[in-house]
Amino acid sequence: MKASEIRELLKLLDQPGVISFAGGIPDPKLFPAGEAAKAYADALASPASASAALQYSVSEGYPPLTRWIAAHMAKLGVPATQENIVVTSGSQQGLDFAGKLLLSPNDTALVTAPTYLGALQAFSAYEPRYDTLRPEHGNRTPQSYREAASAAGGQVKFAYVVPDFANPTGETLSSEARRALLALADELDIPILEDTAYHALRFEGANVPSIQALDVARVGSLDASRVVYFGTFSKTIAPGLRVGWVCASRALIRRFVLVKQASDLNVSVINQMVMQRLAETRHEALIEAAIKSYRAKRDAMLAALAAYMPKSVRWTRPEGGLFVWATLPESVSGAELLERAVREVKVAFVPGGAFFHDGSGANTIRLSFSLPEPAAITEGVRRLASLL
Amino acid sequence: MKASEIRELLKLLDQPGVISFAGGIPDPKLFPAGEAAKAYADALASPASASAALQYSVSEGYPPLTRWIAAHMAKLGVPATQENIVVTSGSQQGLDFAGKLLLSPNDTALVTAPTYLGALQAFSAYEPRYDTLRPEHGNRTPQSYREAASAAGGQVKFAYVVPDFANPTGETLSSEARRALLALADELDIPILEDTAYHALRFEGANVPSIQALDVARVGSLDASRVVYFGTFSKTIAPGLRVGWVCASRALIRRFVLVKQASDLNVSVINQMVMQRLAETRHEALIEAAIKSYRAKRDAMLAALAAYMPKSVRWTRPEGGLFVWATLPESVSGAELLERAVREVKVAFVPGGAFFHDGSGANTIRLSFSLPEPAAITEGVRRLASLL
Structure with missing residues (x-):
């Protein structure tokens, strides 16, 4: 089932009575x-x-906003100035x-399997080949990645990860996995692209320092770091x-600025002004409210999964974010389950296969708990389990 | 003088007393x-x-906005539906x-010389070669363009023009030139990219139908048209x-939508809502006010050029838009004149060389009349002329 087919199916879901775990x-x-x-007024x-x-x-961005972001990065252990943003x-x-900036056709991008579908879509426009990172289960040797990239007619150009409460798995990389990734990137001399979309939404457990903060602590400055940090207000504001x-380093940011200028000149100024005001005055409070809401929803989902799912189904237990990731028995197709779920019990989710660059993962599904209320989550999981 | 150097120089200009013809x-x-x-409220x-x-x-875009745009295109002679937007x-x-979507490295993009600098920046990311259109002075034969493209290791992929009150020249393509361009595009079997940023800002003279409208009238439907129309609210709202x-044709728009999704998902929804409201209620009135204001400024600039410039300087007489384009004596460098103008008489403009893909045009300059008031325009042209 292709991403476009999934989208078509999901469009059918805008009807009363459907419980959707689909939209992330x-x-x-x-x-x-x-x-x-x-703020607009x-x-x-x-x-x-x-x-x-x-x-x-x-x-580059609205200066009061880049100033706020630089100060925010400093709180995360990354001593950034506005020229790093x-x-x-x-x-x-x-x-x-x-x-x-980084990919030519046949170059290799290292990604986890599964990974964020939107990243695969963004990178695929530049026609790379993908190879698989296994940060928690042992990456291959630098030489192995390098030789495979060379055999495909290119070079390894970067490693991309979503280290915190990842889309789609909800899992978080340990400090050890982050350090191992830095060591691999050193050996391959490549940047690490660190996508932190969900980082602020930690419900419990100890914060793990960002890969960029770990790198800056090692190498002494952001300008010497090989980590490129992608931040967003989309999940917090x-x-x-x-x-x-x-x-990122000033040298790399200067290249991003040129690409931004050629691509669409600048982000809407009025929106940057409003976001700066909201970040300045409401960032902490909004995150606190989001954590409280999403934690209750995650708790409802995990409790319902434990109560209703057969033993043959396994799932992740995220400490934050928006997603639980479930692995069905080998013989069950997530895409086929979605078709049945929509038609028979009015429940939606995203089949996991779309998140794998290598075509695997047919028996996985992504369950987002962000939108339904806790009671609906319980009911949705109960309905879904009734099909298994 | 590179575009980046020009930008650096222009940054010096944010000081009282400088008359700027630079920003377009x-x-x-x-x-x-x-x-x-x-509307935001x-x-x-x-x-x-x-x-x-x-x-x-x-x-795809906020549906009420794409509906407005489709109706607007219909008024321009292009029977578009929302699926064409x-x-x-x-x-x-x-x-x-x-x-x-269209360029691979070494492919050829046909552009005028000069042309919009931002288009060259956007296209150059995809590493094309450029070849020169001369819509009003006779294009080369299709075979000549095709052979030159082939010799460079690619194919001719599109022709790009700004047909109305172009940036940077202020000139408008005649109907004959538009038809000749369509005939050339037919022979080469390529799309025409029609950038209409200034189209609405006509001060005088008869409207010339858009290339897309001419093509639709020929081929019978927008879905069969080879013209891709780029519209904007930036100069009108x-x-x-x-x-x-x-x-454009539905088939091509579907590909643009996939690129949009992979690139940044969607344009800010709140901004699309606000733009739809402003377009619905204020589009005609805003254009009327803009025309009135810019016409008076253009008149001031043309009168001052006639009054103060030496005979060796030539310039365009735009029927709309924001720009006059001046050609200096062969021996005078626009970039050197800018440095003198900023330092000695506090006047700024953009040297024309940046708008040429082929490195020519050193003795040209772009004068934008959009920002200063008429009296300042007169004074600025007087000061500039004093250097020549």
Whole structure:
């Protein structure tokens, strides 16, 4: 089942009574609509502010926003300045730009299997080959990756990971796995693309330092780091403003800025102004509210899975984020289960196969707990289990 | 002088007393700040609207906006449906996507010399070679373009033009030139990329039908047309919302939509909602006000050029848009004149060389009349002429 077919099927789901674990999108009940309305009004209140809000601007990003982001990165252990930041149209655009800057056809991108579908879509435009990282179960040797890339007519150009509460698995890379990845990247002399979309949404357990923070601590400065950090406000404030960022060495950020300029000049200035205000005044509170809501939903999902699923089904126990990842018996196809689930019990999810670059994972499914309320989650899992 | 050096120099200009003909950007006095504030407030007023405004959305674009755009295209002689439209982050992003979809390294893009610098930046990411269109002075034969492309190791992939009040020359292609371009494109079997950023800003003279409208009239339907139309609200409503569109055959738009999804998912939904409201209620009135303002400024610039410039300088007489293009004596460098103009008489403009793919045009300059008031335009041209 192709991603496009899945999308078609999911379009059928906008009807009452369907419980959807499909969309990996934030709960709109958490959006700060009132504060956003006030921030838009203020951005347009004075002629000087309105002129800036509605005009073209520099490709680097709105300076008060890049200042906020640099200070935010410092709190995460990455001593960034504004020159280490470029604002992008969500972190998705940062991934696209990384593909554009780093990949030529037949080059190799190292990714986990499964990984974020949108990253595969962004990178695939540049016609790479993929090879598989296994950060928690032992990567192959640098030589093995290098030789396979060379045999395919290119070079290994980067390693891409979602280290925290990953889309789609919900799993988090241990410090050891992060350090091993840095060691592999050293040997291959490649950048690590660190996609941190869900990092702020930790419900429990100890924070694991970002790969970029670990690298900066090793090598002494962000400008010497090989890690490219992709951040976003989409899961903490709201995705509809399309504001994310890339944090990396100044030399690399200068190249991203040129790509941004050639691609679409700049992110909407008024949206950057509003996001800066929301980040300045509401970031902590919004994250706190999101954690409280999503934790209750995750708890409902894990409890329902334990109560209703047969022993032959296994699943992850995420410490944060939006996703649980389930592995069905080998003989059960996630895509076929989706068709039955939609028709017979009005439950939706995403079959896991779409997240694998290598065509495997047919017996896996991604269950997002972000949108339904806890009672609906319980009911949805019960219905889904009745099919197994 | 490289584009980056020009930018550095232009950054020096944000100081009182400098008269800038440099930025090719709309006059912020024309932005509908009050209406925009009301539209943002309304988009966020109800929980249902706020949820949609701040959430992810479909990559095709906000349906009420694509409906408005399709109706707008119909008024221009292009019978479009919503399936012929994709919303992009300004028309710049449409140009980037066209390069991504159509160009491989060493392929040939046909462009005028000079042409829009941002188009060259967007296309150059995909490593094409450029060859030169001369729509008003006789293009070469199809065979000549084809053989040159083949010798360079690729094929001719498209022809790109800004047919109305072009950036940078201010000139408009005649109907004959448009038909000749269609005939050339037929022979080469390539798309024509029609960048219409300034089309609405006609001060005088008869409208020339768009190349897409001419093609649809010939071939009978938009789905059979080889023209890809790039539209934008940046010069008529405001650029800061980053909303533009591509209009083309459904088959090609489906490919643009996939590229949009992989690149940055969707244009900010709240900005699309606001733009739809502004387009619905204020499009005609805003264009009328812009034409009135820019016409007076153009008149001031043309009068001052006639009054002060030596006979050795020639310039265009645009019927609309934002730009006059001047050709200096062969021995005078536009880049050197800029350095003198900034230092000695506090006047800025863009040297024309940056707009030529072939390194020519050293003795040309682009004068934008969009930002200064008429009296400042007169004074700025007087000062500039004093250097020549």
